[in-house]
Amino acid sequence: MSKNKKQPAPERAETEPTIAAGGGSAWPFVLLGVVLFGCFLHVENTGGAFRADVFQAGMKNSPPQADEPPEVKSYKRGARLYDACAGCHQPNGLGQPAQNIPPLAGSEWVFREKPDRLIRIILNAVEGPITVNKVTYDNPAMTPFRDALSDDVIADIATFIRGNAGWGNSAGFVTPDQVKAIRDATEKMGTQKWRVETLQAID
């Protein structure tokens, strides 16, 4: 370096820039951390939860539809509520034949024209041998949901189970009023479970 000082300007062009000793500062990383925190907040607030169908900054779910019929909304709610049933009947609705848990997909008990039997089963459960798709299941594990679930919830779940095209079911939707009617009519049963013969006798 001492050589450079003595030389006049033109000599500079012959030498290359060098690097000083030491260096290294922490402040860029501290600053980065601070800005990064702000950035996380910004993305959290305006990033639409990284969803492909959220275009509006500030929203986190796809917008609800104005012209969606109530049964479609009920079906969508039911899809979320079905999680409670999926433990036994499985998310694919096929049940667990090995554990004697009957399927809901393609079950003649589910997609009857009238939803009454399905509502009755959800309200009070069923015990004893039951034949679904020519296979007989016998499992006393199902619990009555009369006290656990409201009319709305039962209607939503029944709508989802009956109308789930992915399972091959395409029966009509269920309204809370239908559930309420059956709940009131079977008030006396309490938490007593149905027998298959009794169910078939009613309807």
Place this chain on the structure above:
Amino acid sequence: MTAAQPSSQNACATAPSVAEVEASCRLPVLFLAFSGAAWLLTGVVLALLASVQLYNPTFMEGCAWVTYGRLRPAAINALTYGFALQSAFALALWLIARLGRVELSAPLGLTIAAKFWNIAVTVGVFGILAGDATGFDLLEFPLYAALPLFASYACIAAWALVTLHRRTERELYVSLWFVLAALLWFPWILSTAQGLLLVWQVPGVVQAIVAGWFGNNLLQIVLIGFALAVLFYFVPKTVNRPLANPGLARAGFWLLLLIGGWCELAQLAPVPAWIPAVSGAANALVIVPVVALLVSLWQTAEGKIGETCKENATFRFMLGAWILLLGVTLRTAIFGGHFTQFTFFDTARTDIVVLGVFGLAALGALHHIVPRLTTGEDELPSEGLADLSFWAALLGVIAVGIGFTFAGVKQAAVGASTNDKFLEFAVTGTANHLKLVTVGYGALAVSALAFLANFAFAARRCCLNCCGGAR
């Protein structure tokens, strides 16, 4: 890296002398530098003609070839590919040869590849004027120009990397980090963009995202990277001090690479909300590496800035680029969101980066390189022309930047309210700002002419020296 080591101590015994290194650079670098400057003049004139049409629509009316919608992309692409990238190659080759203390590999091959690059850019500009533009910002060259462009780039970059590999000075100086990163970055983004937009076209709005990603990477990493390489070479060299605080430079380099590629997609509207959100965050984050790098340069020159400015033309250019880089980064981070979307504000970024940050750095470097490669001296043939070139370029870029920025802010204010009449305020109301832009392009054309004149004088002196045998 932690100890101060004069590079000459690391050099191998077989290292070529500076004169030998420069002799190998002469042909390709001078060719690239000259054609780059010529494209600067061409592009700026095209941009000037286009900008007149923004407030005087009857100017050159009635001919499809020179309508605004074709002139403007032709100008921007001529400036980006003709001037900016071409000068970047000249600077990259020169930096690799000088800092690596190695003779350039295949100088003739490089010159031929550069000629093909020029042919491809010419074809591309005429393609745009003829109506074959692809429609994607900064990527408007039609496929028949884009493919030769890629091929000649592959040759230039390959020989540049071979030269780098054969360097005798093993320690890589900061400038070479940026050069290496930019040389590897460019083919990836160009092949991704050309492949996904022109060959196997992705569906729908993803095209706009890919094009925006390409444009940002080209500006933010490749061109700003080359500009930083030049700054990190010439600032320590002209103030005659070692680079202060290299740790800051290293942190800035890696953070710029990690963050820089994510910016500027906040300008897209019909995309899922996370894309503008993430990109807007990156716009703010990128301040950190840019400031770190600029602080490192500042500490190097601190105390000698005024003095060096007076005596060294190159340093003046570097100072201009330094200021504009800080300015363009802050401006995008602070005002670059929803408010200025769809206005000239964003147009200004391309102009400031290509002509300002990169343009000033490249012109400054070329003012140093050209006399060395022609006459072998450090003195420019005409200091007056160098001064003219500097002031015209600086004022030109500032005029373009301010004109577009203020026009953009005015448009944004109209766009954000429903009461203002669009035609009255946003269209005719910006005419005065846009006239400033025209003046700016005019000044830039003067700057390019002054540099070319200096170039011609240097070349003439070189010829006289050789032929007259006066040396």
Place this chain on the structure above:
Amino acid sequence: MRYGPIIGAGALFSLACSWAALVMAPQLQLGDLSPAPIPNTPDFHPAARPGLAAQGAEVYRSLGCYQCHTRAVRQDQLLFGARLNGIGPKAINLEAAGSGKTNLVNLKLLIALAKARPDLGLAKVELPPTLAADTNAVAAFAQFTTHLTLLKHADHKAGIVRTNSATVNELAGKLPAEILAKVGPEEAERVVKLLSDSGAKAELVIYNLGPDIARGWGARRSVARDYLNDAPVLLGSVRVGPDLASIGTRAPEKFAAPWKFATSNTATELEHHLLVHLYNPRLLAPASTCPSASYLFDKVKPEVRYAGEPLVVAKESPPVFPKHNAHALVAYLLTQRNDVSLPEAPVPSVAKSATAKPAAPADTNAPSKP
């Protein structure tokens, strides 16, 4: 740093990160979008462009119209509301049969409304003595009293003080009634469900808010699905001129230089307007800075078989003949619409039925020449 490969690998890694996030992820998210059915019609949006409009897209790209015009509507806010359309079949008549008056009241709805609007009071409803014999009315009324007590209890717990100057009874008196306006989606959906469960007819109202929409440049924000049939996608980045995302369905008074339809043949008029704009924009808007595309027109009748109708540009000047490209560009512009409700960007249902479309794309898309 001595080793070039390390720097190179680091650079490529950084690039790969941004590539994965901003090229690959959007492609994975948006790559398999498909046109959505337009509600209550057999059509899909975006519709495939017929031949002439597809050629017009090429003209639009070739002339660089996208350098000055964007094709993307922005939106500041997407808000929702609840509208009450009918009080429903569960209403009971509080006037005695044969009195000649009707006073239909849905007692459950009153409770639901009170829950939806804690700022409004609930006027007293009394069972007239003449209805005391009607068992249905008495039962419903008993239930109402119970719910009212529960509501008051809940109000007290939540610290809600209701005014008596404005009541929900008045709100429900005149239908359709905006129960909630410009609130978030959860709040609006909750109220719509509350009202629907009480037997009333309620619907969700959508508010697309922002300067672009107020300016009449579109019914909603543009979303990715709108560009499925575009190649290349020309969004544009500067609004030197007005946005064109909905130029095909824009009302004439919403143009930068407003005009009016003179006849009922609005599709033809809009087409004519756009052709004149292409020929010389300053004939329609003297302040316009849009360059004229007069090279798309012949001054004399050309010697081709289907020269088309001459275009009368101004009363004093002779008519000109649009070339094929001019017709194609206008056909392309007429396909621009964004008034279709999409799952990710709904439009208000009222606007859909009430606004007359000046030019239905289906009519104008078809090649006008044999």
